Amino acid sequence: MGAPCSLGEAREPRPGAxxxxxxxxxxxxxxxxxxxxxxxxxL
Known part of the structure; x- marks a missing residue:
């Protein structure tokens, strides 16, 4: 359950990029x- 959440957060672009x-x-x-x-x- 925690995997997709962490992946989504890591995929977020940096602010102001x-x-x-x-x-x-x-x-x-x-x-x-x-x-x-x-x-x-x-699933």
Whole structure:
């Protein structure tokens, strides 16, 4: 249970790394994280 959470946190980009693509990157990260949680719950 703790593995996907730690992986998601480690995959997070550093704050202020890409200010131009902050919104798009945030949306992608959010969607990918939601998909990961859905897969984990299904398993």
């Amino acid at each position: 890409n200010p131009a693509n902050k919104t798009s990157a945030g949306k992608r990260l959010l969607m990918s994280r939601i998909r990961e949680y859905l897969v984990v719950w299904k």
